[in-house]
Amino acid sequence: MGSPLQRGKMNLLLKNGRVIDPSQKIDAKLDVLIEKGKIVELGNNLDNKAKSIIDLTNKIICPGFIDMHVHLREPGYEYKETIKTGTYAAARGGFTSIACMPNTKPVADNQAVIRFIANRAKEEGIVNVFPIGAISKDLKGEELTEMGELLSNGARALSDDGKCIQNADLMRRAFEYAKLFDLIIISHCEDFNLSKNGMINEGFISTKLGLIGIPKAAEEVIVARDIQLAEFTKSRLHIAHISSSYSVELVRQAKKRGVNVTAEVTPHHLVLDESLVDGFDTNTKVNPPLRGEEDRIALLEGLNDGTIDCIASDHAPHARTDKEVEFDQAAFGMVGLETSVSVILTKLVHHKKLALSEMVGKFTLNPAGILKLDKGTLQKGKDADITVLDLRKESVIDANSFLSKGKNTPFSGWKVTGLPVMTIVGGKIVMEDGKVANK
Amino acid sequence: MQLKSKDLLGLEYMSREEIELILETAKLFEEVSGRDIKKVPTLRGKTIINLFYEASTRTRTSFELAGKRLSGDMINIQVSSSSVTKGETLLDTGKTLEAMNADIVIIRHSSSGAPSLLSKHSGFSVINAGDGMHEHPTQALLDMFTISKKKKRIEGLKVVIVGDIFHSRVARSNIWGMKKLGAEITIVAPPTFLPREVEKMGVQVSYNLDESLKKADVIYLLRIQQERQKGGFLPSIREYSRLFGLNQERLSLAKKDVLVMHPGPINRGVEISPEVADGPLSLINEQVSSGVSVRMAVLYLLGTRK
Numbered sequence: 001m002g003s004p005l006q007r008g009k010m011n012l013l014l015k016n017g018r019v020i021d022p023s024q025k026i027d028a029k030l031d032v033l034i035e036k037g038k039i040v041e042l043g044n045n046l047d048n049k050a051k052s053i054i055d056l057t058n059k060i061i062c063p064g065f066i067d068m069h070v071h072l073r074e075p076g077y078e079y080k081e082t083i084k085t086g087t088y089a090a091a092r093g094g095f096t097s098i099a100c101m102p103n104t105k106p107v108a109d110n111q112a113v114i115r116f117i118a119n120r121a122k123e124e125g126i127v128n129v130f131p132i133g134a135i136s137k138d139l140k141g142e143e144l145t146e147m148g149e150l151l152s153n154g155a156r157a158l159s160d161d162g163k164c165i166q167n168a169d170l171m172r173r174a175f176e177y178a179k180l181f182d183l184i185i186i187s188h189c190e191d192f193n194l195s196k197n198g199m200i201n202e203g204f205i206s207t208k209l210g211l212i213g214i215p216k217a218a219e220e221v222i223v224a225r226d227i228q229l230a231e232f233t234k235s236r237l238h239i240a241h242i243s244s245s246y247s248v249e250l251v252r253q254a255k256k257r258g259v260n261v262t263a264e265v266t267p268h269h270l271v272l273d274e275s276l277v278d279g280f281d282t283n284t285k286v287n288p289p290l291r292g293e294e295d296r297i298a299l300l301e302g303l304n305d306g307t308i309d310c311i312a313s314d315h316a317p318h319a320r321t322d323k324e325v326e327f328d329q330a331a332f333g334m335v336g337l338e339t340s341v342s343v344i345l346t347k348l349v350h351h352k353k354l355a356l357s358e359m360v361g362k363f364t365l366n367p368a369g370i371l372k373l374d375k376g377t378l379q380k381g382k383d384a385d386i387t388v389l390d391l392r393k394e395s396v397i398d399a400n401s402f403l404s405k406g407k408n409t410p411f412s413g414w415k416v417t418g419l420p421v422m423t424i425v426g427g428k429i430v431m432e433d434g435k436v437a438n439k
Numbered sequence: 440m441q442l443k444s445k446d447l448l449g450l451e452y453m454s455r456e457e458i459e460l461i462l463e464t465a466k467l468f469e470e471v472s473g474r475d476i477k478k479v480p481t482l483r484g485k486t487i488i489n490l491f492y493e494a495s496t497r498t499r500t501s502f503e504l505a506g507k508r509l510s511g512d513m514i515n516i517q518v519s520s521s522s523v524t525k526g527e528t529l530l531d532t533g534k535t536l537e538a539m540n541a542d543i544v545i546i547r548h549s550s551s552g553a554p555s556l557l558s559k560h561s562g563f564s565v566i567n568a569g570d571g572m573h574e575h576p577t578q579a580l581l582d583m584f585t586i587s588k589k590k591k592r593i594e595g596l597k598v599v600i601v602g603d604i605f606h607s608r609v610a611r612s613n614i615w616g617m618k619k620l621g622a623e624i625t626i627v628a629p630p631t632f633l634p635r636e637v638e639k640m641g642v643q644v645s646y647n648l649d650e651s652l653k654k655a656d657v658i659y660l661l662r663i664q665q666e667r668q669k670g671g672f673l674p675s676i677r678e679y680s681r682l683f684g685l686n687q688e689r690l691s692l693a694k695k696d697v698l699v700m701h702p703g704p705i706n707r708g709v710e711i712s713p714e715v716a717d718g719p720l721s722l723i724n725e726q727v728s729s730g731v732s733v734r735m736a737v738l739y740l741l742g743t744r745k
Contacts, residue, residue: 207634208451210551210572210608215635279554324530326550328571 017056023377037427064096064385067310076105094420161188189222245298317406345418388422449574505734579612594621602661
């Protein structure tokens, strides 16, 4: 079949695969013809039109997956991850586009950093990278950033992510000012007074282990606040990594009354719960924390009834030195780019908790819509960003084999069924059978 | 019979039989402490490290005496908490001690779970001498030892634990241990001091000390830290003392042979009045004596474990 790089330069025909594209409501056996980096045609018997043919019998062809919540750590924390290693991990995990959070050093709150990230991604990255700009200067929650300039330099959304803006008045102004550019505000909902010193979900496990808990209310009060503010200002709100049952209900009600709100959930909140923290494994320390079983079920319901629009990993790479310490000193976060798709396929799709076409929508059409990307679809003329899945392929997750610098995952050792087996970005194959093409 | 684990990390992880084995063994060692020459050669040649990241007088001294009375080579390492962030990591300290062929490391640390971390990455036995708000297993063992000496049993006793359950590793270990031995436990505290879903540990919860006292066989008071007022847990120490402090008047509601206990150090006039602390029902000093015997038992059982 030749090396991926060689074939990437040619026109491609993906043959005999099952195409699932929620943007066109397609679920059928179709061939996909790619020319000059664009989708040219979906149809049958297109053989004579391509120089290079790839047989994808028994594989699923989807629009390229998008992870809208990733930490690439560069600039500033290159020991945890770089734009290069982060995009390699994305390609391996089946993602063609990722959006990266602004909590770098310096913070992505000005055109220089946004441009640096965009340029570095073009030079060294192998998937599309969309920077998210900060809402407030230096993530301090005091003054707004120059949102217009962030947008014109490539920022696709605004967020202070982990540094949730505590001042409700500033948040109101952010919602208002962002309307000027139709930028969406992504909110990591956390009241810092309520979550003070907290490490894991507040409940029986935190009680038993003697770890300070983070109450669900710390998230819920800010979800409620931000929904009210988005409604009041008629602005756009996206709730990051929603984790509690009542937060889901708040979003559900807001959507019913027509508030412009969307939400994402992480794979770890969908398939794990707080009981995993028992034993003090710092790889289970994440913010928002793993919650109770009833929350997990509510998240799944929200995902299925459309309350939750997309799945995003909150890929948060850390070095061993950040995690191999006392639990209260360990960094929050887990990597996700290389496990998201397999975990969702294994635990949700194969267990009939989430339909395959729904899953594809949550990874493609929906995040593209939230970020207003001209992606997430296999329509003619669009960028040939494609993710190919093998639903039956079995493997064991091995953190040490990750292309991400971060090996901090609670999923290591998990047996999974279903893997992304090919990632195509702009018509170029960047990953095939787990092997990533060097740039 | 021997202990299942190389470590003593907490009573949650121990069986009733293991706890009883420790208490039985402690009885044998109590006799040693009463001798003129308070020493047996049981742990001769064993290296035992007291690794204390938090200030402690009684626990550290108690372990040191226990180790010396068993003829072990005891070393004290006191790490000031300020050097934790800039100094060597816990795991590197563990590696250093392992390279020196330590047999048992007794650790006290302000972070819950620190002993588990040390144990996962080292071959020596780890004894938890108090970790954050998690567990303080030898304290609970010595408490149970003290109670069973007086009452000849733990099974069926009604134990009332009063005070700051939320922040207390002593309370957690005592709840696990006493529950396993069949005691009925009621915890009494203002709601701010009750950790969430604590009833799942198998305890009754009450806000009313006077009512709870009446049926109690044991009243166990926890130390109230002055800084809790700032954290919003208490309006004032004065109000706590009025509602939950044990004084003579309150004690008169309880059974005549009730036992009054406290892990120390006590705040006279806060959670316990001086008359009660020094009174005939108080076991506070006996708890300290039991500490040495129980820690000898733990060191012996772990140090000679095959």
